[in-house]
Amino acid sequence: MKRSLTGSYLAFSVAIIAAVTVSLSAEGAPHPTPGPTAISVPRGVIVPVLVTEAIRVGGAGESNEVTKIEYAIAQDVIVNGYVILKAGDPVEGHYTDQRNITRRYFSTDVSQEVALDMDDAINFCGDTVHLTFERTFVGGARGGFLSFGVHAHDAVFDKGLILKASVDRFEKNICAEPTTETQAPLPADVVVPDDEVSPQP
Numbered sequence: 302m303k304r305s306l307t308g309s310y311l312a313f314s315v316a317i318i319a320a321v322t323v324s325l326s327a328e329g330a331p332h333p334t335p336g337p338t339a340i341s342v343p344r345g346v347i348v349p350v351l352v353t354e355a356i357r358v359g360g361a362g363e364s365n366e367v368t369k370i371e372y373a374i375a376q377d378v379i380v381n382g383y384v385i386l387k388a389g390d391p392v393e394g395h396y397t398d399q400r401n402i403t404r405r406y407f408s409t410d411v412s413q414e415v416a417l418d419m420d421d422a423i424n425f426c427g428d429t430v431h432l433t434f435e436r437t438f439v440g441g442a443r444g445g446f447l448s449f450g451v452h453a454h455d456a457v458f459d460k461g462l463i464l465k466a467s468v469d470r471f472e473k474n475i476c477a478e479p480t481t482e483t484q485a486p487l488p489a490d491v492v493v494p495d496d497e498v499s500p501q502p
Contacts, residue, residue, distance in 0.1 A: 426476030
């Protein structure tokens with residue numbers, strides 16, 4: 302009888318120690334932090350893009366060409382409580398340089414157009430988000446007998462400008478991180494695309 306009581310006491314003690322150990326382990330374990338997930342991103346979500354390098358095309362330029370350029374996300378882009386693009390994420394785009402010449406009897410006019418376009422952004426997980434943006438700036442030059450020399454002004458996109466791009470198509474399974482932040486407002490001097498400058502028919 303004595304042996305049975307001793308065995309029961311030992312078994313009970315082991316069970317208590319095991320329960321306390323499990324409880325302490327659970328309390329001491331770090332709480333898991335939410336990681337990236339995949340969400341769908343609707344077309345038209347606004348994406349502020351920073352011009353990281355000045356784009357200047359002289360009014361008397363000589364070439365018609367397409368030039369690749371890199372931009373950066375200007376501020377975090379948040380969709381339904383998730384960050385899909387972070388400030389500094391790379392953006393790829395291009396600009397098209399087109400020269401037009403008009404010759405008259407006493408002068409020659411040269412217009413230099415720079416059409417700036419957005420292609421896509423690569424987010425912090427490596428996912429591609431396709432973007433749309435197009436804005437055309439015009440420079441020019443006039444020279445001739447009645448112009449008293451050559452007068453030119455450049456077509457310029459200055460470094461530091463913020464461009465109002467947007468998501469070009471419905472995107473599925475874009476890596477995103479949950480956030481409690483809200484989308485920051487666009488700066489007052491944001492550069493809007495051509496379709497927001499001129500009314501469309």
